[in-house]
Amino acid sequence: MSSSLPTFLAEVKERKLRRVLGIYVGITLPAVGIANMLESRYALSPVWFDRFLLLLLFGFFLAGVIAWYHGKEGYDRFQKRELVLYGIIGCLAAISILLLPARSGPIRRATASSDRSIAVLPFKNLSGEEDYFSDGITEDILTQLSKIHDLRVISRTTMMRYRETTKSIREIGKELRVAAVLEGSVRKSGNRVRIVGQLIDASTDEHLWADAYDRELKDIFGIQKEVAERIAGALSAVLSPKESQRLALHPTDNIEAYSLYLRGRNHYYRYTNADNEHAITFFQEALGLDSNYALALAGLGDAYSQRVQRHGYAMTWLDSAIAVSELALALDPDLAEGHKALALAYDNLGKTEKAMASYERAIALNPNFASAIGNVGLIHYRTGRLDRALSMAVTMTDLAPDESKGYVQVGMALQALREDARARVWYGRARGMEPASPFPLLGLGWLELTAGQTGAARRTTDTLIRLAPDLWLGYDLLCNVELMEGHYSEAYEAFRKTEQPPTARSAYILKKLGRPDEARRHAEEVLAQSVAGLEAGDERKDIRLEVAMAYAVDGKTAEALNWLAKATDAGLRDYRWTRRDPVLSSLHGNRTFDSLLVSMERTVTGLRASAELP
Numbered sequence: 001m002s003s004s005l006p007t008f009l010a011e012v013k014e015r016k017l018r019r020v021l022g023i024y025v026g027i028t029l030p031a032v033g034i035a036n037m038l039e040s041r042y043a044l045s046p047v048w049f050d051r052f053l054l055l056l057l058f059g060f061f062l063a064g065v066i067a068w069y070h071g072k073e074g075y076d077r078f079q080k081r082e083l084v085l086y087g088i089i090g091c092l093a094a095i096s097i098l099l100l101p102a103r104s105g106p107i108r109r110a111t112a113s114s115d116r117s118i119a120v121l122p123f124k125n126l127s128g129e130e131d132y133f134s135d136g137i138t139e140d141i142l143t144q145l146s147k148i149h150d151l152r153v154i155s156r157t158t159m160m161r162y163r164e165t166t167k168s169i170r171e172i173g174k175e176l177r178v179a180a181v182l183e184g185s186v187r188k189s190g191n192r193v194r195i196v197g198q199l200i201d202a203s204t205d206e207h208l209w210a211d212a213y214d215r216e217l218k219d220i221f222g223i224q225k226e227v228a229e230r231i232a233g234a235l236s237a238v239l240s241p242k243e244s245q246r247l248a249l250h251p252t253d254n255i256e257a258y259s260l261y262l263r264g265r266n267h268y269y270r271y272t273n274a275d276n277e278h279a280i281t282f283f284q285e286a287l288g289l290d291s292n293y294a295l296a297l298a299g300l301g302d303a304y305s306q307r308v309q310r311h312g313y314a315m316t317w318l319d320s321a322i323a324v325s326e327l328a329l330a331l332d333p334d335l336a337e338g339h340k341a342l343a344l345a346y347d348n349l350g351k352t353e354k355a356m357a358s359y360e361r362a363i364a365l366n367p368n369f370a371s372a373i374g375n376v377g378l379i380h381y382r383t384g385r386l387d388r389a390l391s392m393a394v395t396m397t398d399l400a401p402d403e404s405k406g407y408v409q410v411g412m413a414l415q416a417l418r419e420d421a422r423a424r425v426w427y428g429r430a431r432g433m434e435p436a437s438p439f440p441l442l443g444l445g446w447l448e449l450t451a452g453q454t455g456a457a458r459r460t461t462d463t464l465i466r467l468a469p470d471l472w473l474g475y476d477l478l479c480n481v482e483l484m485e486g487h488y489s490e491a492y493e494a495f496r497k498t499e500q501p502p503t504a505r506s507a508y509i510l511k512k513l514g515r516p517d518e519a520r521r522h523a524e525e526v527l528a529q530s531v532a533g534l535e536a537g538d539e540r541k542d543i544r545l546e547v548a549m550a551y552a553v554d555g556k557t558a559e560a561l562n563w564l565a566k567a568t569d570a571g572l573r574d575y576r577w578t579r580r581d582p583v584l585s586s587l588h589g590n591r592t593f594d595s596l597l598v599s600m601e602r603t604v605t606g607l608r609a610s611a612e613l614p
Contacts, residue, residue, distance in 0.1 A: 020067035021060065028056045058093040065089070116235050117152040117178040118145060119202075122163045123195070124185040134186040135160070136262030137195065137224070141182070144228040144247055146368035147336065150237035154178060155370035155400040157269075173202020176401055180208060180235060191217045191255075197227055199234050209234040220258070221250045246334065252286075252293045260286035261296045268303055273311045279303045294335050297328035301341035308348050321345035336365035340372045350538030352379055370399040370406075377409055381416070382540060384571030386604070387611035389413040394614050404430035408439050410614060415447050416573055417608045423447055426614075438468035445477050450577045454484050472498040479505065483582050488512045502526055504549030508583045511553060519553065526550045541570035549583045560584075561592045568596055573607075575600035 069082045120142040125134035139156050146153045154176050162172060169181050184197035198210035209230050213223045225247045232239055239247075252258055264282030267275040280303045286296040304321035307313040325342035328335055343358030356379050362372045377392030390413035396406035407430035414423035424447065430440035441464040448457035458481050465474045475497040482491035483505070492509045507522035530547045548563035564572075564587075575597045578584065587593040 015068055017064060017067045020063055024060060024063045028059070031056070054096050055093065058089055058096075062086070062089050116150055116237050117154075118180045118182060118199075118231065118235065119154040119162075119172060119176045119178045120145065120159055121165075121172070121181060121183040122160055123183075123197075126185050126187040127189070129188070130266075132263050132266040133188055133259070135266060137186050137220075139265070140224050141197075141227055143366070144224055145231060147246060147366045148228070148232055148237055148239060148243055149367050150239070151232065151235065151368070152178070152398070153368040155368070155403070157370070158400045158402040161402055169200050169202055169205055177398075178202055180231075182231060188217070193217050193220060193223075195223055195227070199231055217255050218253075220255070249332075251295045252290045254290040254293070257286040257289040257293055257296065260289070261293065261299065264296070264299055264303075268299065268306070271306070271310060276303055276306055276311060292331055294328040294332040295337060297324045297331070298335060298337040298341045301325035301328065301338070302344060305341070305344040305348055309344075315349070318345045318349050334365055336362045336369060336372075339365065340369065343372070343375065347375065347379070349536070350533065350540040350543065352383060352539040355379060368399055370396055370403075373399065374406060374409060377413075381409070381413060382542075382571055384541070384573045384603070384607075386413055386416050386573060386607045390417065390611050390614075402433065404434040404437050404440060407433065408443050411440070411443050411447075413611075414613070415443070415450070416604070417611055418576075418604060419608070419613060420447060420451060422613065436467070438464050438471050438474065441467065442471075442473055442477060445481075446577075449477070449480060449484065450574070450580070452580070454481060457481050457484075472500060476500075479509075483509065484580070501529065504546055504553055505583050507550065508553045523550045523554050539570065541567045541572045544570055545572060549581075552584050552586050555586060557587065557590065560587060561590065561596070564593070564596055568600060573600055573604050575604065 065082065065085050069079060120138060123134045123138045125131050127133065138159070142153060142156055142159065145151055158176070165172070167175075169183075172181055173179070179202055180199050181202050182197060182199050184195060187194040192215065194212065194214045196210075196212045199208040200206070201208055211227075211230065213226070215223060228247055229239070229244075231237075252261075260282050264279045264286065267279040267282065280300065283296050283300040283303060286293055287300070290296070301321045301324045304317045304324065307317045308315060308321075322342060322345045325338055325345060328338035329342065332338065339358045339362035343355045343362060346352075346355035346358060356376065359372050359376045359379070363369050363376065366372070373392055374396040377389050377396060380386070380389035380392060390410065393406055393409035393413055396403075397410060400406055407426050411423040411426035411430065414420075414426060424444065427440045427444045427447070430437070430443075434440070441460055445457050445460040445464060448454075448460060457477075461474065461478045461481055464471075465478065468474055475494045479491050479494035479498070482488075482494055488509055492506070492513065495503075495506050495509060502522035502525045504523065504526050507519045507526065510516075510519035510522060526546055527550050530543050530550070533543050544563050544567035548560045548567055551557075551560035551563060564578075564584075572578070578600070579597055584593075
């Protein structure tokens, strides 16, 4: 045994085994680094990187065999044993790669091969009047289908973009990853309506179902029920007894009230102040004809919340939104639209738990409720449950694959999880999808600023403000860019353009500009407003963070740290920006502050490990 080891080592040296393996390792290590960089930069699936590592590992053994049999001079011919070893290594490599589990399993995503997915194209209006009626019929049929748990139904907002499309059914099916597409037409004449519908297989253009309904207008809800049932049957979807019961309900017996409701909903989706006024008027007129019209009450609740959320009206409108939404649910406890309207009002009030409960109830009743799903994702994001926020955002992109909002939310969640490269990809997709939308640029600008790329953030912000000069959030981002560069006068000018009430940030800027009295007034106003919000039950982290920053500006370190800890408990996870934010500079170097940052970072690391990365 003692003589065999030196002999073996001599053979290793003579066959140049160590030299060959050393060269192999020297080549593969940089290759691993490059592969890792490409995976991160282009958001590739981690499984490809893992497969590459396996190939390199088996390549190591392959290089060893080649060196053993051919490293020695005169050893050029292949031997049987050598070929067997090559075969064994190749087979083991193939089996290992095939059986390799994905490091972060893909989020469930329906594809074109899914046999229970459908897109409802806007029905053609053959009535010679406004589109509100044909659009309303389209949405009602889509909503009826959405409430069937066995179906995946693409959202209304996405489908309305296909109104004037010249794309083929196959192209639409491929874009939206659905198995079937429903198209049709509506003709209304006097008290009669004719609805024609046909369900088409998106991969073969085969007609799965077609029918025409020529009836009195008062039977409109019966037609919608029959269409939904026929489509569910054609797609082999299973209807529960409760779903069948919901399909049979008539929301109102007053057809004029129904027509007014459709007009109101048509204006609601336009999202302008004037259209909001029109929507409220039409919903109220519908309720004047049928005071028990639960859907009209829910629509009114949504419109009241929209006044506050989008148009800056007083918060008292949210009290009205809650009142009418609760009345809608008293009339119909299983009305998904009512639960969503109630949730939206609570959400705008910062009553997160109540909002979440109502959103989740709406989704339980309508599993394809894309807007409710997106809003739940935003609540998870604000409360620091970043893995759930990511999952809900990806689900939203499944149901609304042509809307940039869901893609922006995916980017926000990925950014918060320190997946900046992937976040850039999703912001880029959102930008390509809706070039006129400022929100992908807003997300990208904050990503760059948080990462310390101030120059890039400035360029992105300039583009954003040129695109949307009336969006206050663009000037808010610009204010922070100027602040990071120490341009305090420019930062205050940008803050003034936001036209927002005083903030801790404006107090900090005024202090830096040598205007201490104004700075103190701003800080005091922030604290007064925040206390009022907290007493009213606002559960959001933002209000707690604002208090912490106001105290930091005022030099009250203990109070600032106390409220920063409360903000962390309420969901603050952005330790990277918290560490860089100049407004909190008075806390830099403080042990408690550093400890809070470490705690946030550990939490994000854990959430990142549990998240399923798209």
